[in-house]
Amino acid sequence: MSNRLTARRYAKALLQIGDQQGNVPQLQEELDTVAAAVAANGDLARLVASPLVLPTKKAEVFEAILASAKVSPTLRHFFRVVAEAGRLNLLADIHRTFADQVDERAGIVEAKVASAQPLSEAQTRALVASLTARTGKTIRLTWHQDPALLGGVKVQVGSTVLDASLQGQLRQLKAQLLSA
Structure with a gap:
């Protein structure tokens, strides 16, 4: 399965969770912040992209970073699932696809x-x-x-x-x- 299709599925799942909880704007804002932080921090970007770091270790480190940044439990859990599945390297694609889906809904x-x-x-x-x-x-x-x-x-x-x-x-x- 292509990375783009995989990212679309994760973004769609996050959007559905946001719909159920009624917090899509909050999730989008937090996702924007997380994506910007990863893009701005070389060490964090290398951690996200590295195939050498075990997915469970990535999940632990990312969870600690998100918790210290006071990210919502929903988004922290979402990223734990993504990281443990070995798909944290798709963060930029998930972010872009999520924003596109929110925009599409808003016309x-x-x-x-x-x-x-x-x-x-x-x-x-x-x-x-x-x-x-x-x-x-x-x-x-x-x-x-x-x-x-x-x-x-x-x-x-x-x-x-x-x-x-x-x-x-x-x-x-x-x-x-x-x-x-």
């Missing part, structure tokens, strides 16, 4: 925008409004600069790519000229 979708120059506030608002109308969902915009685009924007929402860049238009023109 939030991420739009990745690339442009040659930063977008103005008015352009950003117009783009969000257009994408909201097109998808019917709440848009969370992430932007990065791509000087290769020359001008315009390239937007990815899920698996759909909308290319309104000058580079994309030149590519389309070339294809039309070559096919004529």
Whole structure:
């Protein structure tokens, strides 16, 4: 079974537990904190990723760290199960998948925008409004600069790519000229 599928199953289980207990936002906040702490601490990241440390030892160490960080018993138990199953190395994937599932439930979708120059506030608002109308969902915009685009924007929402860049238009023109 792929790591991505395994992470999805753990994230789904945590979401179901959160639903039963009515504390999904708290679990998400704690999971964000734990994932950030692991990413920021080299020793902790090595412990999580190391195949040489026994799963039971990882579970004990991780439990102690989470208890000292005052993480809820629910999340501590969840991570004990994950660690004892030898899947603690999937922490980043579980975190990402859990956040995606919570967003999906809330009707939030991420739009990745690339442009040659930063977008103005008015352009950003117009783009969000257009994408909201097109998808019917709440848009969370992430932007990065791509000087290769020359001008315009390239937007990815899920698996759909909308290319309104000058580079994309030149590519389309070339294809039309070559096919004529």
